[in-house]
Amino acid sequence: MDVDAFVLAHQDTWTRLEQLVKRRRRLSGPEVDELVELYQRVSTHLSMVRSASSDSVLAGRLSSLVARARAAVTGAHAPMWHEFARFWTVSFPVVAYRAWRWWLATAVAFFAVATVIGIWVGGSPEVQSALSTPQEIDHLINHDFASYYSENPAGSFALRVWVNNSWVAAQCIGFAILLGIPIPWVIFQNAANLGVVGGLMIHAGKADVLFGLLVPHGLLELTAVFLAGAVGMRLGWTVISPGDRPRGQALAEQGRAVVAAAVGLAGVLLVSGLIEALVTPSPLPTFIRIGIGVAAEAGFLAYVVHFGRKASRAGETGDVADAPDMVPTG
Structure with missing residues (x-):
């Protein structure tokens, strides 16, 4: 044929x-x-x-x-449970899976920026003095950084973290309407913040505190932000290079797929927020807290690869308009 x-x-x-x-x-x-x-x-x-x-x-x-x-x-x-199951086994994971190149590129760029800024800040007393006073830096290193995770009740802290992280992800997705142009700046700001704090903490010999508090929730949290940035920028690129489809059709299909990503990421960030509120400040040994964060990250990646690859091979795109609201009655 x-x-x-x-x-x-x-x-x-x-x-x-x-x-x-x-x-x-x-x-x-x-x-x-x-x-x-x-x-x-x-x-x-x-x-x-x-x-x-x-x-x-x-x-x-x-x-x-x-x-x-x-x-x-x-x-x-279709009953509600069928639509719910389809979303979590098809719509969301296939969007994440199909955007893996954008996702990976965003992660690499983020950590490259954070590392360069961290080395710059940690190795330059002049930069540190320009950022803040020695007393304020000392207070950040020895008090503020650790107390941030334990000074509020777990429930209210989890809600605040979820709202904040969801807002970052929502910015990445929302900026897609501007062809994704502002998204690199949002990602850069977060990478710069991490680089500054990381540089100061590591320079002060507090690397164990830094990674012990960031890794448990940060792996999943940053992955969600990378995915949000990826699908937002991919939507913008669709306008520039729609492939063999009409530009309007390609934009509409990718735009509806982004809706699936936005809803799914809210759930992922909720899990990350709960880890940040309940696990990060807990008295558990550091290796256990880090192990929980690594397990959560590995579980999410395995979920995306398993269900996303399966749905992609079946021709799914994550377009919410493709989701059937009817089921055969036989």
Whole structure:
């Protein structure tokens, strides 16, 4: 099978079926008949692709379209638990997985900036004196940094941390409407803050305090911020380079996928906030606290790779408009 010719011949049919599926609640009588006819036609196309082609991407795309069309034709409203499960096993992880290159690049740039600034601050008394007075720096190193995590009740502290971190992530995603241009500046500011504090703490011989308090929650927290920045910048890049799709369609699809990322990241940051409030200031040995943070990070990455790769191979994109609100009744 000549896949390119096949796609060119039937692309309009698939696009029309997708439009009808998305408008399934507002279809007229003739449009319902058209939906049924196109569903049958595209089902045939899927069978042809599966039998005569090894293109798994095209097969996954048509399989998803046929499944949603079948649900629209013969289904009933999906229960809330089904939509909830689909979000956490498909919509959110596939967005994170498909953005892994942007995600990794953001992380590398962040730590590079933080390291350079940390070395600069820690090795230059002139820079330190320009930042603050010796008394204020001493108070930060020996009191403020550690007391930040324990001076408030755990419940209120967790809420405050969650709101603050969610705000950072929301900025990254919200700035996508400006082609993602301000996002590097938001990431840079956070990297610079970490570099300054890290440089001062390590220079004062407090590296154990620094990493003992930051690592438990910081791994997952920073990962969420990196992901938020990644999907926001990726949305901006979609406007510049939409690929083989019309720019408006590509922007709409990626924009709806970003919605899935925003909701999912709120949950990830909630977990990070709970770790920061309950584990970071706890009397547990440092290696246990760090172990909990590493386990949380490893669990999240494994979750994204497992479910994200599976959904990506099935042709999912994380576009919330693709999520079926109907399930087959058999």
